[in-house]
Amino acid sequence: MASNQVAFLKHQEEFDEILGYNSPEPHVSVLADESPARLPLYHEACVYHPPTRSIFVTSNQMPNLSHQRNLATEDKHIKLSRVYDTYQGSSTESNVAKVEDITFPHIDGAMLNGGVNLGLDHILFCAQGSKESSDPSGIMKVAVPSEGSGDTTSEIVIGSFYGTPFNSVNDVVVHPLDSSIWFTDPHYGFHQGIRHQPQLPNQVYRYDPGNGSVRVVADGFIRPNGLCFSPGLDTLYVTDTGAIHGSTLVPFNPAGPSHIYAFDIVYPGGRSEPQLVNRRVFAYAPGKVPDGIKCDTRGNVYAGCADGIEVWNPSGVLIGTIRIPGGVANFCFGENGVIYACNETRLLRIHLRGEGVKGALLGL
Secondary structure (H helix, E strand, O other), X not given: OOHHHOEEEXXXXXXXXXXXXXXXXXXEEEEEXXXXXXXXXXXXXXXXXXXXXXXXXEOOOEEOOOOOXXXXXXXXXXXXEEEEOOOOOOOOOEXXXXXXXXXXXXXXXXXXXXXXXXXXXXXXXXXXXXXXXXXXXXXXXXXXXXXXXXXXXXXXXXXXXOOEEOOOOOOEEEOOOOOOEEEEEOXXXXXXXXXXXXXXXXXXXXXXXXXXXXXXXXXXXXXXXXXXXXXXXXXXXEXXXXXXXXXXXXXXXXXXXXXXXXXXXXXXXXXXXXXXXXXXXXXXXXXXXXXXXXXXXXXXXXXXXOOEEEEEOOOOOEEEEEEOOOOOOOEEEOOOOEEEEEOEOEEEEEEXXXXXXXXXXXXX
16 A cells, blocks of 8 residues: 555545645655565554654564464464654655564563553553463553663553453553553453453453552443543543454454444542543444544544544544545554554554644643
């Protein structure tokens, strides 16, 4: 896929505020490209690290080499890569950046997925884990390695719900005011053959590092996946990708869940522990399976879908689609209106021209 195959579809006039009124079409370049080898290195996490202008990305599950069998992960592995944004504003379509492999002890058994910044020195990753109990699983803190070094350290922040192992944690966000950690935990790992039979429902959790408490804050999902806060921190959005079962033996269900749900975040009686109330359908993604989800500082909601990145206004009206052949599982905002999009074998850089377009997560 050449970057000029990316299309910007306007469904409502307000999408111009994102694309830029009377501006050239957003610039698209390919930062990293593994399409010749068909390696799906750019699938999940997609975490932008501002001090080094680099993006941390996890791959899709890839088959092990014949001499590196691992029954605990069904002979599969996931790679963690760091891609440096070296774009200097050239008009060329492709601007292939430097890519580093990131490793730490027992990374092969962690089977990493989603991620989020934890300050400037660490990143939280969702370690789905394996069928081997000694492999790391749960929410993992990984130190940002120095530039040019692929080796780092890691530790598990939370690995179970009061002794019951999580299913296969999928995506994670950090509340910017109280540093609480919110994450989703669907059954995907079991159906993909990398985890044992689930012992917990498909749920959303909140972990408080201050007192060590972990709570279920939302349930009733088929496959809870991505999650994010609104810029005012009064709403939590959660995607449900239940249209994808997880097992290769169960086909995609086009009529299955491809929803985004919204919850109000309230503090009853002035308590410090929040509750999620007023669950409602925020949107159904016409492009199917909304996975990673982000807000901009204006409250617009973006989700990686099977057709690219779909964008809704705060009322849940679809205002535009960044159509990307092959779809997008996850993405992140960089600086000054830049979006980095995981397109499986490629990492794309999309520079939106709208004035003041910024991601709410980092305020960039």
